Amino acid sequence: xxxxxxxxxxxxxxxxxxxxxxxxxxxxxxxxxxxxxxxxxxxxxxxxxxxxxxxxxxxxxxxxxxxxxxxxxxxxxxxxxxxxxxxxxxxxxxxxxxxxxxxxxxxxxxxxxx
Amino acid sequence: xxxxxxxxxxxxxxxxxxxxxxxxxxxxxxxxxxxxxxxxxxxxxxxxxxxxxxxxxxxxxxxxxxxxxxxxxxxxxxxxxxxxxxxxxxxxxxxxxxxxxxxxxxxxxxxxxx
Numbered sequence: 001x002x003x004x005x006x007x008x009x010x011x012x013x014x015x016x017x018x019x020x021x022x023x024x025x026x027x028x029x030x031x032x033x034x035x036x037x038x039x040x041x042x043x044x045x046x047x048x049x050x051x052x053x054x055x056x057x058x059x060x061x062x063x064x065x066x067x068x069x070x071x072x073x074x075x076x077x078x079x080x081x082x083x084x085x086x087x088x089x090x091x092x093x094x095x096x097x098x099x100x101x102x103x104x105x106x107x108x109x110x111x112x113x114x
Numbered sequence: 115x116x117x118x119x120x121x122x123x124x125x126x127x128x129x130x131x132x133x134x135x136x137x138x139x140x141x142x143x144x145x146x147x148x149x150x151x152x153x154x155x156x157x158x159x160x161x162x163x164x165x166x167x168x169x170x171x172x173x174x175x176x177x178x179x180x181x182x183x184x185x186x187x188x189x190x191x192x193x194x195x196x197x198x199x200x201x202x203x204x205x206x207x208x209x210x211x212x213x214x215x216x217x218x219x220x221x222x223x224x225x226x227x228x
Contacts, residue, residue, distance in 0.1 A: 009154070035216060045204065045219040091156060101145075102217055106156035 002027050004094050004105035012111045013082050021077040021108045023092030029053075033095040034068065034075045035102060040088045051075065082112045117141070118220035120205050126226045133192040135223050137205030144209050146188035147217060148172075148180065151202040163188055195227045 003026040013019045025034065036048040049059060051068050059066045063080045079086050089109045093102040121136035137146065145164055149157040149172075159172030161180040169180050177199060181189045188207075192199055202224050206217040 006156075037219075043202070043222040043224075045206075047216045047218070050216050101147075101162065103159075104149075104157040106154060 002094055002096055002103050004092055004103055006090075006092055006105035006108050008108045009106070010109045010111070012113060014113050015084060016081050018078060018080050019082050019110065021079075021090050021092075021110065023075045023077065023105060025073050025075065025092070025094050027094060027096055029096045035091075035093040035095065036066065036075075036077050037091045037093065038088045039091065039107070045091065048077075079110075082110075084112050084114050086110060087112045118205055118207055118218050120203075120220040120223050122223050123221060124224050124226075126228065127192075127195050128228050129196060131192075131195050131227075133195050133225065133227075135190040135192075135203055135205075135225070137188045137190070137207075137220055138186055139188075139207035139218070140186065141207065141209070141218070142185065143207035143218075144185070145207060145217075146182065147206040147208075148178075148188065148190045149204045149206065150174070151204055151222070157204065160190065195225075197227050199225065200227045201225060 005024045032053045034051045037045045038048055039045050049066055056068050065078045067076045089107045091107045092105045095102050118139045127133050147162040148160045151157050158174050160174055160178050161169055161172050163169045163182040166182055166185050179191045202222050204222045205220040208217040
């Protein structure tokens with residue numbers, strides 16, 4: 001069975017604050033992939049990152065960083081110095097098959113207040 | 115760049131009508147997917163297809179059918195629309211064979227069934 005939990009339904013921060021979006025997953029497989037997507041108000045999901053289960057190295061891309069910890073089955077996403085344009089719904093997803101067949105969490109709505 | 119297009123951004127239909135949602139991708143992807151997105155529930159997979167004329171049920175196929183006559187096109191059909199099918203519908207495509215990173219999404223169709 002697979003499960004992706006994004007316990008934070010909505011988060012509001014003031015611009016320039018750092019914010020971390022949590023993602024906890026469940027899977028019986030030893031090989032799997034984790035993803036983060038951003039859905040701005042326009043509606044189209046934008047791919048942010050893909051991480052395979054054998055790569056626990058943290059990833060940094062500009063103001064975005066991801067912390068993958070297999071020991072706690074978590075794949076958390078941090079935005080540093082948030083900006084209004086970061087306001088969106090963010091989805092974490094799990095792929096157990098390696099064939100890009102994704103199982104999504106329920107999403108976290110982030111609002112950055114100017 | 116991968117391009118996934120959906121035939122309509124907004125659609126209003128009446129209960130009992132037959133509804134067709136069309137999705138076209140231009141990257142020769144083998145896999146195509148239909149999701150529905152509802153507040154608090156995230157994205158749920160309705161149907162997917164790994165090849166022309168092939169289809170597989172997702173997590174919530176009831177009330178829906180699909181058609182994939184050509185590789186680039188994947189249609190979602192609501193045989194007799196009901197009010198509980200009011201939702202945002204998202205199409206996606208991917209390829210497991212080309213070292214593609216993930217699924218690519220269309221802009222979505224907001225369907226209102228009255």
